[in-house]
Amino acid sequence: DTEVTQTPKHLVMGMTNKKSLKCEQHMGHRAMYWYKQKAKKPPELMFVYSYEKLSINESVPSRFSPECPNSSLLNLHLHALQPEDSALYLCASSQEDWRGTEAFFGQGTRLTVV
Amino acid sequence: GESVGLHLPTLSVQEGDNSIINCAYSNSASDYFIWYKQESGKGPQFIIDIRSNMDKRQGQRVTVLLNKTVKHLSLQIAATQPGDSAVYFCAERVDSSYKLIFGSGTRLLVRP
Numbered sequence: 001d002t003e004v005t006q007t008p009k010h011l012v013m014g015m016t017n018k019k020s021l022k023c024e025q026h027m028g029h030r031a032m033y034w035y036k037q038k039a040k041k042p043p044e045l046m047f048v049y050s051y052e053k054l055s056i057n058e059s060v061p062s063r064f065s066p067e068c069p070n071s072s073l074l075n076l077h078l079h080a081l082q083p084e085d086s087a088l089y090l091c092a093s094s095q096e097d098w099r100g101t102e103a104f105f106g107q108g109t110r111l112t113v114v
Numbered sequence: 115g116e117s118v119g120l121h122l123p124t125l126s127v128q129e130g131d132n133s134i135i136n137c138a139y140s141n142s143a144s145d146y147f148i149w150y151k152q153e154s155g156k157g158p159q160f161i162i163d164i165r166s167n168m169d170k171r172q173g174q175r176v177t178v179l180l181n182k183t184v185k186h187l188s189l190q191i192a193a194t195q196p197g198d199s200a201v202y203f204c205a206e207r208v209d210s211s212y213k214l215i216f217g218s219g220t221r222l223l224v225r226p
Contacts, residue, residue, distance in 0.1 A: 004157075033214070040122045040219075041219075042216035043158065043203075043216050044216075045213065045214065045215065048212045048213070055212055056212060090157050090158070092157075092214075094212070102163055103148075103160075103205075103214055104160065105157035105158045106157050107155075107156055107157045108156075
């Protein structure tokens with residue numbers, strides 16, 4: 001199984017709503033990532049979890065709150081978002097080998113904030 | 115030929131020709147590089163990788179070249195097919211960390 005599964009595929013939310021994006025992998029990877037991708041732009045790193053602990057936070061606004069309940073799951077909690085937060089949110093995972101391994105990506109959640 | 119649009123440069127090639135996609139990376143401390151392919155509405159898909167102690171790596175129909183002196187990476191696709199049409203991103207891993215940073219991307223269009 002080399003799959004990273006993200007749900008939901010599409011999400012429309014109002015600026016006062018609270019919602020969560022979910023990501024799951026069963027490859028035994030201990031590093032998991034959230035990226036944000038705007039149209040015609042590259043994915044931008046938001047957060048990295050390593051062994052269920054937050055390892056990297058790329059100065060992301062607090063209205064985005066990541067959570068890693070266990071080694072297979074990664075959530076992104078959303079609250080009081082702005083229309084400019086509309087984007088494709090990508091989850092990825094990789095092995096923890098420091099020498100570098102590729103990250104496997106999910107298909108993303110297309111988020112629209114209205 | 116290659117054109118630079120407002121956000122995403124585009125490379126247009128004839129089916130069957132070879133394609134070369136270039137990438138300039140920013141960090142001298144980057145030690146691992148990946149090429150990803152992203153089709154419309156999908157997540158990035160791994161194509162090939164290369165470590166900084168190598169200058170060339172070959173896969174099936176793809177070759178990656180690394181020039182650390184000028185911080186340049188290229189992806190060569192042999193006998194380009196319509197299914198190769200997508201956006202291609204290079205990504206660099208900074209300083210043996212989990213930080214995987216993407217380059218700006220190139221759209222590849224394959225003309226039948």
